[in-house]
Amino acid sequence: MDFVFTSEHDELRQTIRKFVEDKSQEAAIRRQMSSERGYDPQVWASMAEQLGLLGLIIPEQHGGAGLGFVELGIAMEEMGRVLLCAPFFSTAVLATNALLLAANDAAQAELLPSIAAGKTIAALALNEPDRGWEVADLAMKAAADGNGWRLDGVKTFVIDGHSADVLLVVARTNEGVSLFQIRGEADGVRRELLPTLDLTRKLASITFDKARAQRIGRDGDLTKTIDKVVTLGIAALAAEQAGGAQRCLEMATEYAKTRLQFGRAIGSFQAIKHRCADMLVGAEFAKSAAYHAIFRAAENDDAELGAAAAMAKSYCSEAYFQAAADNIQVHGGMGFTWEHVAHLYFKRAKSSSLLFGDPLHHRAKLAQEIGI
Amino acid sequence: MSTYATMNEDELRQRVRKLIEAADPDKVDMFTFRGAQFDHGLAWVNFPVGYGGLGLNPKMQVTVADELRKNCKTVYDDLIINPIGIGMGAATVLTYGSDEMKKRLLRPCFTGEEVWCQLFSEPGAGSDVAGLATRAVRDGDDWLLNGQKVWTTLAHISKWGLLVARSNPDLPKHEGMSYFLLDMQAPGVDVRPLYQITGEAEFNEVFLQDVRIPHSRMLGKEGQGWQVALTTLMNERTALGGGSQQRGGGPINVLLQLWKNNRAKGESAAAESVMRDRLTKLYIDAELLRLTSQRARSAQRSGNPGPEGSVGKLAQAELYKKIWECGLDVMGPNSLVYEPGYELRRPASEDRRDRTLMAKYQFLRSRANSIEGGTSEVMRNILGERVLGLPGEPRTDKGIPWKDVPRGG
Ligand SMILES: Cc1cc2nc3c(=O)[nH]c(=O)nc-3n(C[C@H](O)[C@H](O)[C@H](O)COP(=O)(O)OP(=O)(O)OC[C@H]3O[C@@H](n4cnc5c(N)ncnc54)[C@H](O)[C@@H]3O)c2cc1C
Numbered sequence: 001m002d003f004v005f006t007s008e009h010d011e012l013r014q015t016i017r018k019f020v021e022d023k024s025q026e027a028a029i030r031r032q033m034s035s036e037r038g039y040d041p042q043v044w045a046s047m048a049e050q051l052g053l054l055g056l057i058i059p060e061q062h063g064g065a066g067l068g069f070v071e072l073g074i075a076m077e078e079m080g081r082v083l084l085c086a087p088f089f090s091t092a093v094l095a096t097n098a099l100l101l102a103a104n105d106a107a108q109a110e111l112l113p114s115i116a117a118g119k120t121i122a123a124l125a126l127n128e129p130d131r132g133w134e135v136a137d138l139a140m141k142a143a144a145d146g147n148g149w150r151l152d153g154v155k156t157f158v159i160d161g162h163s164a165d166v167l168l169v170v171a172r173t174n175e176g177v178s179l180f181q182i183r184g185e186a187d188g189v190r191r192e193l194l195p196t197l198d199l200t201r202k203l204a205s206i207t208f209d210k211a212r213a214q215r216i217g218r219d220g221d222l223t224k225t226i227d228k229v230v231t232l233g234i235a236a237l238a239a240e241q242a243g244g245a246q247r248c249l250e251m252a253t254e255y256a257k258t259r260l261q262f263g264r265a266i267g268s269f270q271a272i273k274h275r276c277a278d279m280l281v282g283a284e285f286a287k288s289a290a291y292h293a294i295f296r297a298a299e300n301d302d303a304e305l306g307a308a309a310a311m312a313k314s315y316c317s318e319a320y321f322q323a324a325a326d327n328i329q330v331h332g333g334m335g336f337t338w339e340h341v342a343h344l345y346f347k348r349a350k351s352s353s354l355l356f357g358d359p360l361h362h363r364a365k366l367a368q369e370i371g372i
Numbered sequence: 373m374s375t376y377a378t379m380n381e382d383e384l385r386q387r388v389r390k391l392i393e394a395a396d397p398d399k400v401d402m403f404t405f406r407g408a409q410f411d412h413g414l415a416w417v418n419f420p421v422g423y424g425g426l427g428l429n430p431k432m433q434v435t436v437a438d439e440l441r442k443n444c445k446t447v448y449d450d451l452i453i454n455p456i457g458i459g460m461g462a463a464t465v466l467t468y469g470s471d472e473m474k475k476r477l478l479r480p481c482f483t484g485e486e487v488w489c490q491l492f493s494e495p496g497a498g499s500d501v502a503g504l505a506t507r508a509v510r511d512g513d514d515w516l517l518n519g520q521k522v523w524t525t526l527a528h529i530s531k532w533g534l535l536v537a538r539s540n541p542d543l544p545k546h547e548g549m550s551y552f553l554l555d556m557q558a559p560g561v562d563v564r565p566l567y568q569i570t571g572e573a574e575f576n577e578v579f580l581q582d583v584r585i586p587h588s589r590m591l592g593k594e595g596q597g598w599q600v601a602l603t604t605l606m607n608e609r610t611a612l613g614g615g616s617q618q619r620g621g622g623p624i625n626v627l628l629q630l631w632k633n634n635r636a637k638g639e640s641a642a643a644e645s646v647m648r649d650r651l652t653k654l655y656i657d658a659e660l661l662r663l664t665s666q667r668a669r670s671a672q673r674s675g676n677p678g679p680e681g682s683v684g685k686l687a688q689a690e691l692y693k694k695i696w697e698c699g700l701d702v703m704g705p706n707s708l709v710y711e712p713g714y715e716l717r718r719p720a721s722e723d724r725r726d727r728t729l730m731a732k733y734q735f736l737r738s739r740a741n742s743i744e745g746g747t748s749e750v751m752r753n754i755l756g757e758r759v760l761g762l763p764g765e766p767r768t769d770k771g772i773p774w775k776d777v778p779r780g781g
Contacts, residue, residue, distance in 0.1 A: 127705065157708055197710040197732070260780035261500040263769030271749040325693075328739055332498050332747060333523045336740045338567035338716070346569070346739070350700060351708050358701060360643050367642075 003295040016078040024082040032085035033199040039086040048118025054092050055116025062112035073239040073294030080240030081247045085200050087121045090160040093236045095122035098168050102179045102225045107216035123164035125155035133357040135226045142171040149215050151208040161204030162193040176221025182213040198351035231309045235293035238312035241320040242286040248323035249279040252330040282319035289315040307369040314362040317353035324349040377427035388439040397446040406483040415482040431669045457481040457488030459611035464604045468591040486531035491521040499750050502545050508537035517583040527563045527576040530556045536597045545774040549597030553589040569736045571714035603676050610677040612745045613684025614665045623695045624658035626727050630702050657691050679758040686751035689741035696738045699731035
């Protein structure tokens with residue numbers, strides 16, 4: 001078997017589902033969507049204290065739960081299913097993996113416990129304007145300055161970058177790519193909240209102007225390491241997408257059973273019934289793709305992970321988008337309104353598809369990995 | 373109306389130039405110019421003389437548009453000025469209205485002085501619009517209306533509403549309806565905005581409480597409402613399925629320009645060739661939509677369009693969604709940003725000339741294309757059953773009194 005969920009996994013899923021369904025009801029989503037911060041600090045605190053979610057993959061010695069990527073994937077899937085607005089992907093997935101894989105011991109000891117405790121929001125500042133998604137193509141430079149470093153340049157599409165306490169910045173030194181730490185509010189850092197297509201995930205553009213930063217990257221060129229951080233992020237994001245696709249299927253099906261036209265439930269028309277059936281196939285395939293990726297990530301199976309993540313990101317992106325679009329269509333005029341949640345899933349689906357490389361990008365990578 | 377008057381293209385062009393001499397759109401205001409266009413019979417050339425037309429074949433309207441474009445900078449778009457009035461209301465009034473109505477209504481409809489809306493859909497009756505529940509009860513010379521309409525585009529700025537209501541609930545659904553022209557300023561009409569995926573409120577809910585409509589504003593006869601409504605709907609589908617008039621024009625043009633400005637931003641040659649293939653496929657579909665609707669127009673007999681209008685409506689809805697989705701992919705990560713923002717508002721009147729913004733906005737707006745004016749599923753049913761003559765689905769809602777058909781809220 002490529003993957004088996006244990007009963008502990010199932011229990012964890014149930015616990016998370018109960019929590020996020022309660023905390024991410026429609027009114028809460030809409031509140032966070034229109035707030036600048038974009039999440040509820042109380043919910044965030046409960047995620048840390050009550051559920052220990054923020055330190056899922058952080059080792060126990062740093063105050064985490066010491067669990068693995070399967071658990072993280074489950075959390076992402078459940079959060080994606082209800083569009084939970086929280087800096088989980090940025091802090092507990094991207095930044096945490098960056099620290100675990102690329103940072104020195106001192107930085108890990110400083111930041112991980114505080115992340116696990118819900119006290120620090122951290123964002124990974126990676127992407128640069130018009131540079132695509134490959135770490136090797138990034139250009140931002142860090143210059144040595146006394147015993148510290150200076151950062152100059154622009155990072156964009158930084159998830160939760162506007163509200164993060166700590167920014168983990170990927171930049172180049174003479175040795176190659178490395179990782180830097182800087183407070184979000186430090187001098188020389190200008191953060192701009194971007195008007196996003198998807199209001200439920202906040203993105204920022206961040207300009208560094210001779211900003212004093214601390215180098216926390218391990219020695220040497222970290223291109224491959226950061227690549228892996230991104231690949232893990234992609235696997236987690238695919239799980240989130242699978243959760244979203246599943247929810248769109250559920251919404252469409254529920255509506256098709258109850259909405260009457262021509263004296264009968266619209267789900268009795270084959271046009272609608274078959275559409276829902278296709279959504280089911282899409283959601284099931286999406287889960288298989290995402291689970292395959294998160295299990296390979298959990299096993300630290302680098303030989304398989306690249307292909308699995310590329311396959312998951314390309315498939316889950318398209319399946320989620322299709323499910324979100326179909327959900328609108330099944331809801332008719334109602335699905336097109338601001339009032340209904342269908343559009344929130346639609347926008348999340350499209351922007352997740354564009355984040356970290358679109359399906360075309362990942363299929364090109366996959367083709368290379370498998371020698372097509 | 374069975375044969376068209378004849379006028380050759382040169383004569384028609386000459387007439388357009390005369391119109392421009394009389395009222396140059398670059399010099400006079402919109403109402404004045406369009407009033408003159410109406411009076412010259414150039415509003416809708418297929419309409420009879422005196423009602424804004426010349427009794428010509430409708431395909432000759434293209435000549436009018438072409439000559440106007442050649443000579444004037446200011447070109448008005450009917451579908452922006454008064455989409456419902458011009459796109460479907462006028463033909464309905466022409467077919468079913470009294471002479472008085474035609475005289476009173478058609479000119480300000482064309483000029484845009486009086487905007488129209490369409491009050492068909494209800495919370496419980498969308499695809500199944502013939503299931504509608506708004507009640508019309510005769511009261512002396514008037515009808516008394518009660519009920520709720522929904523998704524009513526432009527109701528908030530409309531003077532007139534095309535409204536279908538149930539005048540006899542004891543008859544089978546298609547037989548118990550009547551069609552009215554509602555004065556939107558009448559007492560008891562309450563219009564409330566409904567916001568959509570873009571944050572804008574193009575459409576509304578309209579509540580009707582003891583609204584009086586004089587019997588003289590009924591279109592067609594009592595109980596003939598469905599037949600009249602079909603005229604409106606088929607005109608709507610034709611209006612929504614015309615594609616672009618010019619080769620490579622309209623949405624596909626915006627998309628291809630976006631591609632030229634954005635191509636190869638960090639993507640591999642392999643990815644680029646896949647994208648080129650996708651764009652080329654969309655180009656082919658856009659061209660074939662244009663050519664097919666051109667062919668349909670010139671084959672159109674006199675009178676109102678028939679169910680074959682659903683070919684263009686279906687194809688255009690599905691194509692435009694794909695084109696605008698591709699637009700976002702072409703812009704790549706920059707599509708994560710949505711510059712127009714989602715502030716809840718009435719649509720801004722400024723058109724989105726900036727291609728980037730237009731593409732992003734249309735990505736969202738186009739999702740309605742396969743819903744408004746009849747869903748794509750309903751179009752396929754019409755094509756299958758009414759055009760191809762395939763057997764219909766078993767119906768449980770026909771032949772019994774409307775009041776006995778199961779209904780949701
Ligand atoms: C932007 C916009 C503008 C609009 N403007 C107007 C307006 O100005 N005036 C007006 O009157 N209306 C307007 N409408 C309403 C529009 O006509 C309806 O939304 C449409 O007819 C669908 O009805 P519904 O929303 O009730 O969906 P439903 O009819 O409930 O449909 C839900 C789903 O069921 C499917 N379905 C229903 N019946 C069948 C069937 N027999 N076979 C297969 N599938 C079926 C539909 O295709 C859809 O996918 C507008 C809608 C939109 C989105």
